Amino acid sequence: MTYNFTVASGGSLAAPTSSINTIAGLDEFGDVADPVLMSATQPTVAVKVLDKRHSAIYAWSLDRLRHQVQRMRNLTSFIDRPSYSQHFSSEEPFYNTPPPEYSFVGNALLSLAPLSRRLPSASVIPIFCRYTAEAIGSCRVDIKIVSIVLTPKNTPNSTTSTRCSSPAPGMLPTGSKLSFCLTIDSVKGLAPHDFCAVHLQVRLSSFAGSSLKSEEIYHSNSVDLDSSTPSDLKFRRTFSIVVNSKVLSHLRQGYAPIELFASMRPPYLERMERWDEMREQKNIPLARSPPSESKSRNSQPMRRSETDFFMEQSHDVVCWLQVRELGPDGQYVPVPVVSQGNLDPGAFSLHQGLQRRLVLTMTSNSGRQLPWTEAVKIKVGNVRLLDAKGRVHEPSSRPLVTLPLQQDQVVEFKPDGSGVLSAETLWDSSVHNSALLNRVTPTNQRILLQVTWSIAVESCADPVQFSMDMAVTMQMRDARPPSRLVALLSSTRILSKISNVFRVRLSPPLTRSPKDLWRLDTSEKYVRGEEILGSWRPRGISVVEDHTKLISMERRAADVQAVRVILANSHVAAQPPQADAAVWGSEKLLQKSLELWQKKFGHRGQVWSSLKI
Numbered sequence: 001m002t003y004n005f006t007v008a009s010g011g012s013l014a015a016p017t018s019s020i021n022t023i024a025g026l027d028e029f030g031d032v033a034d035p036v037l038m039s040a041t042q043p044t045v046a047v048k049v050l051d052k053r054h055s056a057i058y059a060w061s062l063d064r065l066r067h068q069v070q071r072m073r074n075l076t077s078f079i080d081r082p083s084y085s086q087h088f089s090s091e092e093p094f095y096n097t098p099p100p101e102y103s104f105v106g107n108a109l110l111s112l113a114p115l116s117r118r119l120p121s122a123s124v125i126p127i128f129c130r131y132t133a134e135a136i137g138s139c140r141v142d143i144k145i146v147s148i149v150l151t152p153k154n155t156p157n158s159t160t161s162t163r164c165s166s167p168a169p170g171m172l173p174t175g176s177k178l179s180f181c182l183t184i185d186s187v188k189g190l191a192p193h194d195f196c197a198v199h200l201q202v203r204l205s206s207f208a209g210s211s212l213k214s215e216e217i218y219h220s221n222s223v224d225l226d227s228s229t230p231s232d233l234k235f236r237r238t239f240s241i242v243v244n245s246k247v248l249s250h251l252r253q254g255y256a257p258i259e260l261f262a263s264m265r266p267p268y269l270e271r272m273e274r275w276d277e278m279r280e281q282k283n284i285p286l287a288r289s290p291p292s293e294s295k296s297r298n299s300q301p302m303r304r305s306e307t308d309f310f311m312e313q314s315h316d317v318v319c320w321l322q323v324r325e326l327g328p329d330g331q332y333v334p335v336p337v338v339s340q341g342n343l344d345p346g347a348f349s350l351h352q353g354l355q356r357r358l359v360l361t362m363t364s365n366s367g368r369q370l371p372w373t374e375a376v377k378i379k380v381g382n383v384r385l386l387d388a389k390g391r392v393h394e395p396s397s398r399p400l401v402t403l404p405l406q407q408d409q410v411v412e413f414k415p416d417g418s419g420v421l422s423a424e425t426l427w428d429s430s431v432h433n434s435a436l437l438n439r440v441t442p443t444n445q446r447i448l449l450q451v452t453w454s455i456a457v458e459s460c461a462d463p464v465q466f467s468m469d470m471a472v473t474m475q476m477r478d479a480r481p482p483s484r485l486v487a488l489l490s491s492t493r494i495l496s497k498i499s500n501v502f503r504v505r506l507s508p509p510l511t512r513s514p515k516d517l518w519r520l521d522t523s524e525k526y527v528r529g530e531e532i533l534g535s536w537r538p539r540g541i542s543v544v545e546d547h548t549k550l551i552s553m554e555r556r557a558a559d560v561q562a563v564r565v566i567l568a569n570s571h572v573a574a575q576p577p578q579a580d581a582a583v584w585g586s587e588k589l590l591q592k593s594l595e596l597w598q599k600k601f602g603h604r605g606q607v608w609s610s611l612k613i
Contacts, residue, residue, distance in 0.1 A: 036061035054099035055264045068093050102261040106130050108139050109255050109554040111562035116251035119569050120144045123561035132275050133550035137189025146179040172243045184235040192225040195262040200235045208241045209250030280537050313506040315366040322359040322497035323348045332357050337495040338482050345498050347446045347471035356427045367417040371458040375423035378403045382450035383434040397434040441473040468500045
């Protein structure tokens, strides 16, 4: 027996009647009972199981896969011990128990934009396969507004209105109760040689959004394709929802998937397995080729450049901190820093009762490689006492106080490749409410304060955080500055600021967008035992590309149908055009649209265009 499973584009293990491939970015899985997948709020990684014995397709989470693999190993561990092996099922580790009768096949995506405008709609929507991203059929979806009941605050009278409002075009008022009838029929394209029976399913959350406390699922009757045709598949139901702000936002921008489930035939499963194999054939490297073919080929796979990958950046930053006090002439003068030696960073000699400012200056040798823009926030706090014996006492004022920043910050990138950022802030020591900063500091003692600041960098999602300690000593208001003559005769130094050196390490996220996901491709990494798989390969990054393409096609098809409904009910379309006059500005608008389309905003394969009419 041969077993296969795929984890993170690595190697595999599977049963003779089942094959497993990794699929990513799944949105809906109808009958999935895996609690991990059901509780996922973002696109996640799952395992697609092709169960050939029961003719079904279902999904496992990675946690469920690890649990099932452990149960598979138990079978091999106790296979030669009949007394133990009788307690294990030979099939349960490989399949769902009980296996599902119907498997999730595809979606027909419906745009809710017309419904948010109180417009009835009737459109033919394609049904896209969730595994091959191909249109396997179509269905007709008809939405008719039954009633819109307004609440007292939305009616001109103070009494409650039970009369149904007119379904004239216009946005739905918040707080109203919307009732509409959903009809699905005219299903076409579902081949009887692929499916035995089919049915449809609709979720209430598809129309009301994720604000519902409990999910409600409505399904149609099952249609046997051996004795009936897909056109016999019909669904009709009336929904009533209360329109609040979240529901209205969902109706304006959201989509409602109509889920198709089917009982599959073996040829369909075989085609799904061949699809995965063919999808990866074009990405097979030469290193995986048979020895006879690899010898005959002279070309070798080109090594990727190191610059093609996201790497951690490292920058050296020097920070200077200066305290300025208000002088007799009305100017802010730098406070002297008294240092007792080369290893002593020094302490600011402050005076009681004077206004102060903190000046922060940062220099980097990375230049524009570290594109900082401004200082976002500066905080000072955590006041502590450093006694004569070098012991640090408990903080007398622990909270960090945010200081008001001045508007005139300096950001400069010099021609020599360095960058400078300077910011100034007001500092009133009385806001800390600490006796250490209000009284005169005894001899051989210092007061330590923690200074933290945040710097905004263009290439970073969050501001970069810095932190350092500064030491101060409080003097009388009329105390003289330290004598420079004493500094010449001793090891004492008098400075104007203190400094610190930081190393900033910027780690990139795993992926910035789906187009950069190939940088994390680990399909070439060796997995122990993969040589027994022969030419079989797991799905790689292409499965994410297929999912992105599927989502784009579904939403574009839904948007086209929604725009048709809106234009058909617009006032412009209702007015007959004049016989001798063209639509104003049509040629100009067409030319502008063509020019914007040719610019191709965005990365390759994705074109963004914006029109301002």
